[in-house]
Amino acid sequence: METYPITIGKITRHVPVVETLPGVHIPLVEIMGDVELVQAAAEGLVKHLPPETDALLTLETSPIVLAHAMSAICGKPYVVVRRKRRPYMQDPIIQEVESLTLGVSETLWLDSRMAEKLLGQNVALVFDVVSSGGTMRALEKVAQRAGANVVARLAAFHQGNSKLPVTFLSAIPILQTA
Numbered sequence: 001m002e003t004y005p006i007t008i009g010k011i012t013r014h015v016p017v018v019e020t021l022p023g024v025h026i027p028l029v030e031i032m033g034d035v036e037l038v039q040a041a042a043e044g045l046v047k048h049l050p051p052e053t054d055a056l057l058t059l060e061t062s063p064i065v066l067a068h069a070m071s072a073i074c075g076k077p078y079v080v081v082r083r084k085r086r087p088y089m090q091d092p093i094i095q096e097v098e099s100l101t102l103g104v105s106e107t108l109w110l111d112s113r114m115a116e117k118l119l120g121q122n123v124a125l126v127f128d129v130v131s132s133g134g135t136m137r138a139l140e141k142v143a144q145r146a147g148a149n150v151v152a153r154l155a156a157f158h159q160g161n162s163k164l165p166v167t168f169l170s171a172i173p174i175l176q177t178a
Contacts, residue, residue, distance in 0.1 A: 001016050001017075002016070002017040002025075003015060003016055003017060003027075004016075004017050004027035004172070004173075006027060006029060006157065006170060006172055007170060008037060008040040008041045008044060008156060008169050008170055009040035009041075009043065009044055009169075010040065011036050011037050011040040013034065013037060015027045015028055015029055015030070016028050017175065023176060024174060024175070024176060025174075025175040025176075026159065026172070026173075026174055026175065027159075027172045027173070027175075029128065029129050029156075029157055029172065030062065031062055031063075031065060031066060031128050031156065032061070032062055032065055038065050038066055038069050039069055041066055041069075041128075041156035041169060042066055042069035042070045042072075042073055043073065044156075044169045045066070045070055045126070045154045045155075045156065045167075045169065046070050046073045046074050048152065048154055048167045049070075049074060049076070049124055049152060049154075050122070050124070050151045050152055052122045052151055053074075053076060053122055053123070053124045053151055053152065054076065054121040054122045054123065055076055055077050055078060055079060055117070055118065055121050055122075055123050055124075055148075056070055056071060056076055056077070056078035056079070056123065056124050056125075056126050057078070057079050057081065057118065057123045057124070057125050057126065057139065057142075057143055057148070058078060058079075058080055058081070058125070058126040058127070058139075059080065059081050059082075059083065059108070059127070059135065059139060060080055060081070060082055060083055061083070062128045062129075063126055063127050063128045064080055066126055066127075066128055066156060067080070067126045070126060076124075077117070078126070079110075079114050079117055079118060079123075080114075081108050081109065081110045081114075081139060081142055082108070082109040082110070082111075083106055083107070083108065083109070084107070084109065085107075085109050086109070086111070088111070089109060089111040089112075090111060090112050090113065091112040092109045092110055092111050092112060092115075093109070093110040093112070093115055093142055093145050093146055094107060094108070094109060095107070095108040095110075095138045095139075095141050095142045095145070096108075096138070097134055097135050097137075097138030106135075108138055108139065108142055110142050110146060114146075115145075115146035115147075116146075118143060118146040118147060118148040119146060119147040119148070120147060120148070121147075121148045121149070122148070122149050122150075122151045123143050123148045123149070123150055123151065124150075124151060124152035124153075124154055125139050125140060125143070125150060125152065125153045125154065126154050126155075127153075127154070127155040127156070127166075128155065128156050128157065129155060129156065129157045129158075129159055129172075130153075130155040130157070130158050130159070130162060130164070130166050130168065131158075131159045131160045131162065131174070132160060132162055133162035133163070133164035133166070136153055136155075136164060136166065137164065140153070152167065153165065153166045153167065154166070154167050154168070155167070155168045155169075156168065156169050156170065157169070157170050157171070157172050158170075158171050158172070159171070159172045159173070159174055160174050
């Protein structure tokens with residue numbers, strides 16, 4: 001299997017290259033379960049948190065471990081936006097997003113009780129990988145609809161040519177084949 005090297009700080013991993021769409025291959029970064037890589041990314045990203053940051057905002061599933069590690073380092077709480085509705089949710093904020101990376105549409109859900117924690121807060125958006133930026137823009141809309149002010153967009157990895165201003169630690173390519 002073809003692999004691609006990714007590095008954060010002193011940690012390097014060789015991740016598989018997978019075909020996501022015909023002729024489009026990407027290094028598949030999966031940080032869950034890799035404590036060393038998550039810790040290195042968290043330590044790197046915490047350095048980029050603006051001093052006015054009150055909380056971190058992230059999505060389930062993969063970036064939760066990153067937001068958790070960052071929270072443990074900086075002492076800021078974090079809130080998780082869900083990718084599907086949970087039975088306990090009351091009056092959730094609902095935001096549609098089209099992920100160009102995945103080639104499918106999805107919906108983001110934030111329970112009103114979690115949204116209350118964001119009201120009037122300065123938040124940093126936390127991602128593991130940002131590609132087109134569509135999901136990050138949707139998360140930013142969720143934050144704004146909850147009454148939060150986004151003060152930073154942070155990602156361990158940036159992939160592709162999104163024009164969205166994101167602070168990231170390492171760039172990874174989108175590989176095209178003829």
